[in-house]
Amino acid sequence: MANYIDVTSYILKGGLLTIEVYVATIIFSIPLGILGALIKVSSLKILNKVVDIYTWLFRGTPLLLQLFFTYFGLPIIGIKLSPFTAAALTFSLNYGAYFTEIFRSGIQSIDKGQYEAAKVLGMSYRQTMSKIILPQAFKRILPPMCNEGITLIKDTALLAAIGLQDILRAAREIVTRDFTITPFIIAAIIYLIFTSVIVMAFKKLEKKYSVYE
Template identity: 50%
Template structure:
């Protein structure tokens, strides 16, 4: 039902899907931590910047953000700077998915941090720690357990949302099987994609469930 060439194409599409999701979740977590710290900061400028960032990226469609980096950016740079800046390879989806994911993850991280008893911060400061020392050595480590389920859900969402790159002519898993369907008129290629998506999301669920159980002993 499937040739070796088609199998390799599907595997290559799966690799693209996993690459985008992996880079985006890692970048999203790192940037999300920074934005979350800005959001809970008493500095009004940092708080305002983080609020605006989250407001923009959570309030606009993921597809539109992808189009901005892939289609609008070259036009904008040509109009303003007279230089056409076109992002190479997977850079546009990396940026779009990372920035979008960071907006959601920052709120998840902020909620987890603020759920830790305030006495922990006061005790750390009493020991002579700075705000950021206390945050990274005491508060954030205690929030790991509470971050695991929502971060797992965000990764599952990213895996599925990567299918949007088909709209900018990139061959992820879904676009690959769609092309096979269009060329052959056979629907069963979508079954292969569905099975792969289910396997990937199920593996993520199992891994994060085990992580949650492992860290729950510290609660």
């Protein structure tokens, strides 16, 4: 019994890193996604093209390749990042690209009549977006956002590729040392707990934003 507690405790230490990368990614990628979406639905053609290239690049290449490029490739040109910084930057840019398209689709799903009504009421573009369009769009994109949130938890397993002690690497070390599959089962349970918490959080958000239906 004590051995199971020790194994779980060791794997949970990797879970702390998983949570740190997860939180950092959410903090930076969601604002990036909102900004990218607002640019894509605007008339700023040059910036629109830049965002198009950004989303095409980060959605069209593997996250692991992007992680390798940031951590192993950038030092070749003199930019050296710590493993955590490289991971947080890569994950934020990658998920920011996906969130850009999710937010864009949400914004464009709102009836154009609401823009016209806001204009008649004398509201500025910023007021229209912040008070009318974005709250409704946010409600509509919650399901795909939840999916991305779950995927992000699972993608953190890639952290082991650059030497970070995440959940999977911690479990694999014990499996290699003790030749038992128990650590993998414990790791799976921890991942399931994390994803269940995310699902519950999004259900509460859906309930909160149901007022915009």
